Amino acid sequence: MRDRTAINTIKGYFYQFDYSILTILELRENTETVTIEGIEDIDISELESDTAAQCKYYASTEYNHSEIASAIRFMLSDFKQRIDFGNELIHYKLYGYYQKGQEKLPTIVTIEFLKEHFLTYTHKKVKILYHEDLHITDDQLQEFLSHLQIDINAKEFEQQTQEIYLRLQEQYGCTPFEAEHYYYNNALKVIKGLATSKSIEDRRICRWDFINSIDKKELLFNQWFYFFKGEREVFKKLRREHFTNLNVLPIERFFLIEVDRTDYSRAELKEVILIISSKWSKLSQRTPNPFCPYIYINNLESDELIALKTDLYQEGVGFIDGVPFNGADFNPKSIAICANYHNQIKIKLIDKLDYINLILKEITKTKEIYQFYLDRPYYELNDPRIKHIMIQNLKLKNVKEII
Numbered sequence: 001m002r003d004r005t006a007i008n009t010i011k012g013y014f015y016q017f018d019y020s021i022l023t024i025l026e027l028r029e030n031t032e033t034v035t036i037e038g039i040e041d042i043d044i045s046e047l048e049s050d051t052a053a054q055c056k057y058y059a060s061t062e063y064n065h066s067e068i069a070s071a072i073r074f075m076l077s078d079f080k081q082r083i084d085f086g087n088e089l090i091h092y093k094l095y096g097y098y099q100k101g102q103e104k105l106p107t108i109v110t111i112e113f114l115k116e117h118f119l120t121y122t123h124k125k126v127k128i129l130y131h132e133d134l135h136i137t138d139d140q141l142q143e144f145l146s147h148l149q150i151d152i153n154a155k156e157f158e159q160q161t162q163e164i165y166l167r168l169q170e171q172y173g174c175t176p177f178e179a180e181h182y183y184y185n186n187a188l189k190v191i192k193g194l195a196t197s198k199s200i201e202d203r204r205i206c207r208w209d210f211i212n213s214i215d216k217k218e219l220l221f222n223q224w225f226y227f228f229k230g231e232r233e234v235f236k237k238l239r240r241e242h243f244t245n246l247n248v249l250p251i252e253r254f255f256l257i258e259v260d261r262t263d264y265s266r267a268e269l270k271e272v273i274l275i276i277s278s279k280w281s282k283l284s285q286r287t288p289n290p291f292c293p294y295i296y297i298n299n300l301e302s303d304e305l306i307a308l309k310t311d312l313y314q315e316g317v318g319f320i321d322g323v324p325f326n327g328a329d330f331n332p333k334s335i336a337i338c339a340n341y342h343n344q345i346k347i348k349l350i351d352k353l354d355y356i357n358l359i360l361k362e363i364t365k366t367k368e369i370y371q372f373y374l375d376r377p378y379y380e381l382n383d384p385r386i387k388h389i390m391i392q393n394l395k396l397k398n399v400k401e402i403i
Contacts, residue, residue: 008059011157014188015057016041017195018160019095021187023053025167030208036194037203039078040092052078053093055154063101063152065117068094072118072148073130079144080134091147097154105152111141171211177241186214235401242370242389243279243403250289252363253280254356256371256379258298259396266308268396269297274317275403277346285341292339294359296350298378305351312347319347322355332358353379360386372399 020042024034027046035043039052054071061067075092082089106113119130131141155163161184168179168187190213194203205213255276259269273295281292297305312319322335330351336359339345350356356379360367367386371379372393381388393399 011059012057015097015157015160016055017188017191018157018164019053019055020191021184022160022164022167024205024207024210025164025171027207030211031206033204033206035200035204036191038200039090040075049091050088051091051093053095056094056096057154057157058096058098059157060099063096063098063104065104066121067098068096068150068152069118069121072114072150075148076119076130076136076141076144077134079147080136080140083140089143089147091149093149093151095151095154097156098152102152105150109145109148109150111138111145114141114145172215177237181237181241182216183214186216190214231398231401235398238391238402250282250291250365252291252294252365252367254294254296254350254359254367254369256296256298256356256369256373257396257399258373258378258393259300260374261299261301263395264304265396266304266311268400269308270311272396272399272403273312273347275400277317279403281339281346283339283341283344283346287341290338290340292346292348294335294348294350296353296356298353298373309349317346318344319349320345321349321351322359323351330355330358332362335359336362372402 020034020036023042023044027034027044029047032047033045035045040054042053042055044051044053052075054075058067071094075094079089079092081087115129115131121128121130136144154160164184164187165176165179168174168183169176172178172183174183187210190205190210194205197203257269257272276293276295283290283292297308300308309319309321320335320337322330322332324331324334332355335348335350335355337343337345339348350359360383369379369381369386369388371377371388371390373390374393377390391402393402
């Protein structure tokens with residue numbers, strides 16, 4: 001059973017990332033920008049004005065004024081500094097989801113309410129009047145309120161996520177699966193990359209660049225997504241979408257699998273290889289276009305690769321590796337020969353990562369690549385004609401569950 005606290009923490013991160021994604025998608029102009037982790041969680045720069053927004057998700061928390069008071073004081077401090085230094089004023093937004101208690105916040109926040117509930121607090125038994133410490137006038141407080149939006153009736157987690165999926169479907173004209181598992185995951189990757197960049201310039205992106213950066217014909221899953229969605233559910237969707245009833249199609253499929261040397265089992269790897277061969281080979285005499293899969297094992301030592309091949313050979317598994325005779329160099333033409341009933345080639349083993357591009361150039365048929373990686377993808381492909389699915393597998397057994 002997954003730890004509830006850990007799930008809520010991850011939900012909080014996801015919710016903020018999702019809010020950033022949705023905000024970008026909702027920008028009206030492609031030149032408008034957002035900055036992740038700027039003045040606030042997300043700074044929005046539109047043609048009319050700039051807004052600094054803070055986003056929080058408290059699924060199990062009752063709303064109290066103290067929950068947002070420090071955030072409002074921070075925003076007020078920024079507002080006062082802009083007045084003092086003659087800088088352009090911006091808008092501020094507090095966006096949060098709470099389990100209950102929203103009725104405690106009045107529809108209109110007055111200066112008196114602002115002072116009493118957000119600017120007055122106790123620190124080490126000392127009463128602090130924050131507005132007095134800032135030397136801010138009532139007129140300035142009123143102007144601040146005109147620049148402040150408080151929304152504590154934010155969308156529930158799943159509601160916000162579903163809205164993102166719909167926006168992505170509208171943007172790319174894609175299916176619900178593609179919206180969730182292609183574009184949404186790519187969007188998460190982009191937002192996470194922006195959030196971890198050191199300079200504020202590198203944390204800024206315009207709508208046009210964001211739309212283009214996530215428009216990739218590849219599928220990427222990460223550990224957070226596995227943890228939150230649940231491995232079994234993700235694996236089931238993957239299997240249904242990409243690995244069910246595909247062996248009837250004569251496509252050249254490449255399976256790239258990375259192994260963990262600290263948790264490696266040759267028997268388990270052989271099992272995965274034989275499953276792939278069984279599902280994606282078709283060599284009967286009646287098959288007009290016979291085929292078998294290409295398999296590359298990343299992070300496998302050369303001696304172990306030889307031992308693996310020896311086992312497969314002794315067990316009667318027909319395979320080729322692109323080396324036509326002893327002492328010869330690798331030849332892409334040799335490994336790209338058609339598998340059929342007569343030669344009984346059930347697997348095409350690729351020894352080196354560099355060989356993959358050579359083989360792809362040799363093949364004229366439709367090609368698909370399924371890359372399973374541990375920490376980060378090890379094979380990059382920039383060819384929109386080839387479907388490239390990248391899946392983070394935590395263990396080798398996960399590959400079996402997915403395929």
